[in-house]
Amino acid sequence: MVNSNLSTFSDWSFNSALAIYLVVLVLHAAEYGFTRNPDRKRELVAAGGTGGAELAPDLGTTITQGRTLPERLGRTAVSLTVLAAVLHGVSLLLRGLATQRVPWGNMYEFGSAICLVAVVAWLVVLRKHDVRHIGAFVMLPMLLLLFVAGKLLYVEAAPLMPALRSYWITIHVSAAILASGVFLVSGVASVLYLIRLPHEANPERFAAMGPKLPAAASLDRLAYRLTVFAFPIFTFGIIAGAIWAESAWGRYWGWDPKETVSFIAWVIYAGYLHARATAGWRGSRSAWVNVLAFLTMIFNLFFVNLVTTGLHSYAGV
Amino acid sequence: MATFAFLRNTWRGLTSMRTALVLLFLLALAAMPGALLPQRLTAGDKVGKYFEESPNLAPVLDRLGLFNVFGSIWFSAIYVLLFISLVGCLVPRTVEYAKQMRAKPVLTPRNLARLPHHAKSTVDTSAEDVVAAARERLRGWRTDVRVEDDGSHTISAEKGFLREAGNLVFHFALMAMLVAIAFGKMFGFEGQVIIHAGDRQGFCNSGIYAYDSFRPGLRVDGTELQPFCVRVNDFEATFLHNGQADSFHANVSYQEAADLEAGTWREAGLQVNSPLRLAGGTVYLLGHGYSPRFTVTFPDGQKRTEATQWQTMNTVTLLSQGATKFDPPGVSDPEKRRTGQLAVTGLFAPTAAFEGTLMTSVFPDLRDPAVAVDVMRGDLGNESGKGQSIFEIDKSMVDAGRLKKVARQNLRIGEEIALDDGTKIRFDGVGRWVGVQVGYDPGRFSVLIAGVLVLLGLGASLSIKRRRVWLRATPAPEGAESARTVVEVGGLARTDQAGYGEEFTTLAADLLRPGKER
Ligand code: HEM
Numbered sequence: 001m002v003n004s005n006l007s008t009f010s011d012w013s014f015n016s017a018l019a020i021y022l023v024v025l026v027l028h029a030a031e032y033g034f035t036r037n038p039d040r041k042r043e044l045v046a047a048g049g050t051g052g053a054e055l056a057p058d059l060g061t062t063i064t065q066g067r068t069l070p071e072r073l074g075r076t077a078v079s080l081t082v083l084a085a086v087l088h089g090v091s092l093l094l095r096g097l098a099t100q101r102v103p104w105g106n107m108y109e110f111g112s113a114i115c116l117v118a119v120v121a122w123l124v125v126l127r128k129h130d131v132r133h134i135g136a137f138v139m140l141p142m143l144l145l146l147f148v149a150g151k152l153l154y155v156e157a158a159p160l161m162p163a164l165r166s167y168w169i170t171i172h173v174s175a176a177i178l179a180s181g182v183f184l185v186s187g188v189a190s191v192l193y194l195i196r197l198p199h200e201a202n203p204e205r206f207a208a209m210g211p212k213l214p215a216a217a218s219l220d221r222l223a224y225r226l227t228v229f230a231f232p233i234f235t236f237g238i239i240a241g242a243i244w245a246e247s248a249w250g251r252y253w254g255w256d257p258k259e260t261v262s263f264i265a266w267v268i269y270a271g272y273l274h275a276r277a278t279a280g281w282r283g284s285r286s287a288w289v290n291v292l293a294f295l296t297m298i299f300n301l302f303f304v305n306l307v308t309t310g311l312h313s314y315a316g317v
Numbered sequence: 318m319a320t321f322a323f324l325r326n327t328w329r330g331l332t333s334m335r336t337a338l339v340l341l342f343l344l345a346l347a348a349m350p351g352a353l354l355p356q357r358l359t360a361g362d363k364v365g366k367y368f369e370e371s372p373n374l375a376p377v378l379d380r381l382g383l384f385n386v387f388g389s390i391w392f393s394a395i396y397v398l399l400f401i402s403l404v405g406c407l408v409p410r411t412v413e414y415a416k417q418m419r420a421k422p423v424l425t426p427r428n429l430a431r432l433p434h435h436a437k438s439t440v441d442t443s444a445e446d447v448v449a450a451a452r453e454r455l456r457g458w459r460t461d462v463r464v465e466d467d468g469s470h471t472i473s474a475e476k477g478f479l480r481e482a483g484n485l486v487f488h489f490a491l492m493a494m495l496v497a498i499a500f501g502k503m504f505g506f507e508g509q510v511i512i513h514a515g516d517r518q519g520f521c522n523s524g525i526y527a528y529d530s531f532r533p534g535l536r537v538d539g540t541e542l543q544p545f546c547v548r549v550n551d552f553e554a555t556f557l558h559n560g561q562a563d564s565f566h567a568n569v570s571y572q573e574a575a576d577l578e579a580g581t582w583r584e585a586g587l588q589v590n591s592p593l594r595l596a597g598g599t600v601y602l603l604g605h606g607y608s609p610r611f612t613v614t615f616p617d618g619q620k621r622t623e624a625t626q627w628q629t630m631n632t633v634t635l636l637s638q639g640a641t642k643f644d645p646p647g648v649s650d651p652e653k654r655r656t657g658q659l660a661v662t663g664l665f666a667p668t669a670a671f672e673g674t675l676m677t678s679v680f681p682d683l684r685d686p687a688v689a690v691d692v693m694r695g696d697l698g699n700e701s702g703k704g705q706s707i708f709e710i711d712k713s714m715v716d717a718g719r720l721k722k723v724a725r726q727n728l729r730i731g732e733e734i735a736l737d738d739g740t741k742i743r744f745d746g747v748g749r750w751v752g753v754q755v756g757y758d759p760g761r762f763s764v765l766i767a768g769v770l771v772l773l774g775l776g777a778s779l780s781i782k783r784r785r786v787w788l789r790a791t792p793a794p795e796g797a798e799s800a801r802t803v804v805e806v807g808g809l810a811r812t813d814q815a816g817y818g819e820e821f822t823t824l825a826a827d828l829l830r831p832g833k834e835r
Contacts, residue, residue: 159557162564166590228779235775239768248590250601250756251507252764253498255387256359260352267345271338273779278334296345304352 003098007157010094013087014112014150020084021119021143027077028135034070035133037211074132078123081135085119092116098157104173105160107305111149114301117181118142121226125185129222131214138188145184148302168244175237179230180297183269186226187294190287193219197284220283223290224276231269238262261300268293331398332405340399347395351386354378358385400492407488414481421461425471425787429807432787434821437805438829444470444790444802450831451788454824458786469791477784477811483777490770497767501760506533506542506598511626512549513608514567514749519548522597522755542757543597545573549587552605552749556682560633565589567602567751587753597757604629604752609665609688609744611641616739619646626750627665628708634678637665639708642697655696660710660720661742663690669729676727686747689727692734695720783811786821788828804829 067075092113096103104110122138125131160169192213199210213219241259246252253259272293275286330336355363364384368375382389429435440447448462448470458474465471508528512520522545525531548570555563570582573595585593593600610624627639640662648654666678669687676689696719698711705711714720724742726734733743786808793801806825810817 158559158561159563162562162589165564168590232772232775232779236772239772242768243765244590246761247592248601250592250599250603250754251758252761254359255351255356257352260348264345264348264352267341267348271341271345274334274338274341278338280335281338 002157002159004157006094006098010091010098010157013091013094017084017088017091018143018146018150020080020087021139021146024077024080024084025136025139025143027073027080028133028139031070031073031077032133032136032212034073035212070133074135077135078126078132081119081123081139085116085123088112088116088119095157099159101160101165102170102173104177105158105164105169106155107153107301108149108155110173110177111145111153111301113177114180114184115142115146115149117178118145118184119181121182121185125222125226129214129218131218131222134192134213137192138185141184141188145298163248166244166248168240168247172237172240172244175233175240179234179237180301182226182230183234183294183297186223186230187291189219189223189226190290190294193223193287194284194291197287220287223287227269227272227290231273234266234269238266257304258300261296261304265293265296265300268296328405331402334406337399337402337406340395340402344395344399347392348386350383354383354386356384356386358387396495400495403488403492407485407492410481411485414485417481418478422459422473422475422785425463425465425473425789426807429787429789429805432807432809434808434818434825435806436822436825436829437803439793439801439803440829440831442802442831444468444792447790447802447804447831448472448788451790451828454827455786465789467791469789471787471789473785473787475783475785477781480778480781480783483774483779483781485774487771487774487778490767490774494764494767494771497760497763499760501534501758501764503534503536505756505758505760506531506537507757508532508755509603509752510755511750511752512547513624513626514549514552514751516548519546519570520753521546528755543573544577545571545595545597546577547571547593547600547753548582549751552751554605554682556680560681562681565602565605569593569600571595571600573597587751598755599757601754601756602751603754606750606752607635607637607665607667607683607686608748608750609639609641609686610746610748611643611661612743612745613643613659614741614743615645617647621646622745624748625707630664631678633681635667635681636678638663639665640706640710642710651700655700656694658695658697658699658720659740659742660693660697661688661690662693662710663688665747667747669727671727674727683747685729687727687729688744690725690734691722692724692726692736692742693720694723694736782817784817784820785809785811786824786828804831 092103092109095109099105104113118138119142122135122142193216195206195209196213196219197216199206199213200216203210214222241262242252245254245259268289272286272289275281275289281289355367357364367384368379378384382391386392426432430437442450451472452460452462455472455474458476459478460472460474462470462472508525508531510520510528521527522542524542525533550568550570552565552567554565557563565588567587569585569587571585571593572580572582576583587593587600587602589602592602606626606629608624608626610622612620612622614620621643623641623643625639625641627637630636630638640660643659643661645654645657645659648657664676665686665688666676667682667686668678668680668684669676670679671677674689676687693710693715696714697705698714698720699705710720723736724734728734728744730744730746733741735741786806788804788806791803791805793803806828808817808821808825
């Protein structure tokens with residue numbers, strides 16, 4: 001039933017992708033390290049610009065003739081990210097072909113798919129915004145998650161258990177994956193915002209990291225746009241899950257631990273969207289809420305699947 | 318007067334955005350124990366275990382309702398407050414929105430250069446033509462053209478009203494969903510029952526007593542169920558070589574409505590993820606297990622055959638335990654009957670493996686079935702008035718010495734135990750049972766519709782941008798070259814959304830060069 005050749009190739013692709021991401025992380029870290037602190041003057045110019053200059057541009061990547069070292073490092077990193085993402089996608093595709101089902105039937109595959117979405121979301125962000133130099137901050141949590149999924153939660157390719165055999169797994173789980181991956185990038189932006197904001201108020205604070213980060217307003221906007229993109233998808237995922245639960249378990253909602261924590265995460269994300277429209281909650285408070293919401297998603301992924309035993313038979317690690 | 322002020326302030330406080338936010342966080346926080354602690358609703362057995370493991374803490378948590386979070390007063394209080402706040406928030410917003418829909422786009426600001434987006438040019442076209450062209454370009458926007466005192470022509474335009482509409486739809490749908498959920502809970506029910514494969518009688522949804530467990534809604538007393546009957550003709554489970562379940566399939570016959578009188582049975586397949594939807598309720602396949610069949614031959618030659626379901630202990634190997642009980646036939650003296658009752662109790666393995674005489678199961682399918690049983694004789698305690706578990710013998714009868722073990726043996730199919738009085742107990746074979754759940758929820762469909770509206774509203778409100786653009790065409794002062802017009806445009810995104818910049822740039826480029834359109 002399971003084609004073991006294909007699943008072996010899938011594992012190889014996965015491991016190569018993991019290795020390349022590691023190189024990407026190092027390159028981005030070096031890029032960040034070698035980037036010179038932008039001097040005050042330029043920062044003022046950037047901050048004074050109008051709508052067009054949405055994300056603080058050209059940090060250290062001055063328009064000299066040749067490319068600076070950080071710029072070359074960063075560009076290499078992005079090319080390698082694309083390569084790794086392709087391998088990563090191939091590994092999931094081969095898993096799916098090997099098992100003749102969607103490649104998100106257990107936590108390894110689910111975690112890996114979330115990471116792929118995060119990487120793709122990051123590459124899309126890069127096309128629009130000049131934030132390449134913070135790549136390391138996106139790669140780090142993504143790699144941690146990928147490592148946990150691929151090395152600690154790995155399982156052999158196998159068919160789905162009967163409870164999961166429904167076309168709803170395609171709909172419900174892919175929505176959850178898509179949303180989670182985008183939420184990850186959004187969460188990173190909010191964390192960086194929480195570092196940058198105090199630095200902007202007082203340059204003494206986070207003096208090492210702060211100056212090179214994009215402007216707080218840009219990070220805030222980036223986080224918001226990503227969450228606004230992912231939140232309806234997440235909502236759809238929960239609704240699709242309820243429809244599936246209705247046909248599988250006999251009720252559309254039963255406060256199973258997984259359902260409960262998804263509900264909590266959803267409410268916190270709704271809180272984030274509200275916070276941004278509420279006086280006194282804009283800024284760092286709402287950023288904290290966004291981070292908290294993402295932590296709840298992670299908690300749902302690991303704690304609920306591995307520790308509690310609900311009906312979600314995903315836990316088959 | 319003071320009371321009125323107090324009420325008004327309370328109402329304002331409750332319906333403010335800040336309160337809504339706090340209530341949202343409270344809701345999330347309050348739901349947390351529901352995920353961290355076992356809940357009666359979903360894991361009653363684990364609550365029992367928790368009580369055994371933390372005898373001091375558990376009663377305190379229980380008092381606080383932490384084992385039944387979603388039925389607790391405080392949880393309900395939070396969401397009721399939230400929804401009151403929502404109503405208080407939505408009503409004025411709906412009124413406001415209706416007003417805005419009828420209002421004209423706001424006047425063009427005196428100084429367009431102070432807006433976040435701004436551009437300016439001088440053209441040869443007349444002010445009227447500039448505005449006419451702009452109107453053309455701004456098709457799909459709500460526009461208003463005015464002529465100012467100094468002879469300038471202006472146009473104010475606004476777009477993205479559907480955003481607020483989406484937002485209102487979203488929040489209203491959320492309320493509708495809660496109402497539909499409550500309605501379904503009120504008039505619905507949930508029941509579980511075990512049906513033996515091959516049992517000609519099957520199960521009929523004729524009243525609460527037909528169920529093994531039944532959870533009615535508040536307004537359901539079980540007397541007005543819409544009847545239907547289901548019987549399981551056969552059940553098949555397949556497993557992978559490693560024991561993982563591969564598929565479950567039950568062939569069932571059912572009858573409902575007119576079928577019941579006509580006596581017709583219809584065929585259907587029942588699978589996980591594929592329930593049988595009937596008017597009186599939906600039938601779900603939730604579990605399955607085995608029922609070993611024993612035949613007792615009493616000393617006088619009379620035979621009795623029983624196949625009670627045994628309870629699955631290990632969900633992977635399907636090792637099961639249970640008790641099959643027999644009454645001695647033809648004994649009318651209650652005293653005598655009570656000393657001659659039999660129970661066959663112990664373990665069943667679909668694929669048995671022995672370690673000495675200790676039996677375990679190594680595979681969930683029926684490859685080599687066997688039982689390891691004790692035979693108990695005496696008083697089963699049926700008349701004690703206590704509820705009997707079908708899976709166990711009454712331990713108190715054993716403790717009281719009124720029920721005694723008379724044999725212990727492992728049996729494969731066809732093997733038998735002979736008791737001292739000549740009674741023989743034979744392990745005949747194995748039947749299967751399926752556990753089904755019957756769910757009836759009349760609010761289900763409305764909840765789904767509300768869910769779809771929630772999604773549509775959310776999509777509209779998060780993707781549509783509310784934005785404004787103004788244009789002022791001012792004829793150049795007297796004496797300047799003929800027909801020159803100064804055109805100024807300004808733009809403002811009403812909602813906190815980046816990305817208006819790009820749209821504005823292209824829009825401004827078109828507006829500033831009337832006549833040279835693309
Ligand atoms: C039942 C709990 C509630 C949930 C789950 C919820 C959820 C949401 C979500 C997800 C959004 C973002 C989508 C959008 O912008 O339209 C939103 C926006 C909004 N909500 Fe709620 N809401 C709730 C209760 C309330 C209450 C009680 C109020 C009023 C006090 C309120 C007022 C608003 C407003 C004004 C916005 C628009 C914010 C903006 O313009 O960005 N909501 N709500």
